[in-house]
Amino acid sequence: MASRAHPNRLGIRGWVGGGRWGFERYLYTLHRITGLGLLAYFLMHIFVTSTRVLGPASWKQAMDAVSGPLFAVGEYLVFAAFAFHAVNGVRLALIEHGFLIGPPIEPIYPYATSVGRQRPLAVAVMIVAGVIALWGGLDFLTLR
Amino acid sequence: MADARPRTVTFRVRRFEPGRDERPRWEDHRVEVTPGMTVLDGLWKVKEQSAPSLAWRSSCRMGICGSCGMLIDGRPRLACNTQVAELGSEVVAVGPLPNFDIVKDLVPDLRPMFETHRDLRPYLLRDDTEEQDDPTREYWQSPHELEEYLQFSYCIKCGCCMAACPTVATDPHYAGPMPLAQAQRYDSDSRDAGFGERREVLSGGDGPWRCHFAGECSQVCPKGVDPAKAIQLMKRDLVFDLLRLRRRKPPAAVAEAPHGLPREGIPPAPPRTVPEG
The missing domain is CATH 1.10.1060.10 (Alpha-helical ferredoxin)
Known part of the structure; x- marks a missing residue:
């Protein structure tokens, strides 16, 4: 018998529907977005540098095309995305192998969770990523 | 002097009637709040007073059976375990658990x-x-x-x-x-x-x-x-x-019969109530 139930899967809204939810959910979403951004940059980077095989003129033309202020800001965003993705990746690698989340415990209300247990690490990740991004920003400003 | 009028809240309930509705819709119901009232209690009031066809699952009313999971004010919770007062809002939005198809109203297909x-x-x-x-x-x-x-x-x-x-x-x-x-x-x-x-x-x-x-x-x-x-x-x-680093142990064996312990005063086991074989 065909189901007459109505589909109710949140889809992509489930990533960003974090208005009243946890901090780690934002990190999860940001990690995915920065990952996709880095992938897009990587593909573009391969395309631009591959013009070198067509000769110096093509290379210069390609480099001129990506030298405007918009691309400078874009490059900085790539760097900031890299800073977050790398540092948060270390956090995830540790947690996803069962470290820093503690052993199973007796659930006594108010419940302590693995999310709370690793929260200091999550905060530290944001601080370290922020410092790296800031340092990179100063570097970008002084170089240009 | 405290306001003696009973407090009321709006229960904004997600409704879906298969075969009749194209898509789910919201429906508002005013409910008088009593001390200690849970969202499940509120749904019963809505059903008694203004929406007799409203459907949901519930059973134990004490957070044990797991039937009444719902999306309450944007967060999945048990309706029987959530007091209206703790939500602190004038409008209590109640919908079926997302990521499951909706069978009817607040009933997800689990x-x-x-x-x-x-x-x-x-x-x-x-x-x-x-x-x-x-x-x-x-x-x-x-x-x-x-x-x-x-x-x-x-x-x-x-x-x-x-x-x-x-x-x-x-x-x-x-x-x-x-x-x-x-x-x-x-x-x-x-x-x-x-x-x-x-x-x-x-x-x-x-x-x-x-x-x-x-x-x-x-x-x-x-x-x-x-x-x-x-x-x-x-x-x-x-x-x-x-990586072959996991401890591999055989599953626990059947416990040995107790020995060396005084057995006086312990009554024998009652006869089997289920026939053997």
Whole structure:
């Protein structure tokens, strides 16, 4: 018998529907977005540098095309995305192998969770990523 | 002087009648709030006073059966475990758990979750089928071994974790927090020998490796089960097993008969109530 139930899967809204939810959910979403951004940059980077095989003129033309202020800001965003993705990746690698989340415990209300247990690490990740991004920003400003 | 008028709130309830409605719609009902009133109590009032056809699942009214999981003010919770006063809003929005199809109004179709749960064989897997069918004694287990899985055994299968998980939201093939946590509950049980069998199911792309610790399942779990922890511990076990670093022990044996203890004063066991054979 065909189901007459109505589909109710949140889809992509489930990533960003974090208005009243946890901090780690934002990190999860940001990690995915920065990952996709880095992938897009990587593909573009391969395309631009591959013009070198067509000769110096093509290379210069390609480099001129990506030298405007918009691309400078874009490059900085790539760097900031890299800073977050790398540092948060270390956090995830540790947690996803069962470290820093503690052993199973007796659930006594108010419940302590693995999310709370690793929260200091999550905060530290944001601080370290922020410092790296800031340092990179100063570097970008002084170089240009 | 305090306002003596009874406080009322609006219950904004998601309605869907299969065969009649094209898509779910919101419906508002004014409800008088009494001290200690739960969202489930409020739904009963709505049903009694203005919407007799309103449908939902509920049973025990004390957070044990796991039937009344709903999306309450944007967060998956048990309706019987959530007091209207604690929400602190004038409008209480109640919808069915997301990431499950809607059967009617607030009733989600939980079958996909339970089918995955069944596929992961949530019971003790052992070779001694005769002993399991007709037990002679309990399997021996230390308190420390019990603690390895006890937290995960409190799961009431309400589906709140599945509704909160952002990966389940976009990936219908992902096993999800509840079935995975329950697989870990048995994998970490010293009486179980089914790790290898479950690993075959879990090692695919729809298993624990799809989880990236958004942590929402653990935040919303009404029983403190912490499915996110169970899934990360499962991943560690799978990696350690691959690297041959996981301790492999035979499943716990049947406990020996007590000896050296005084038996005086302990009455004999009552006769069997189920016929043998």
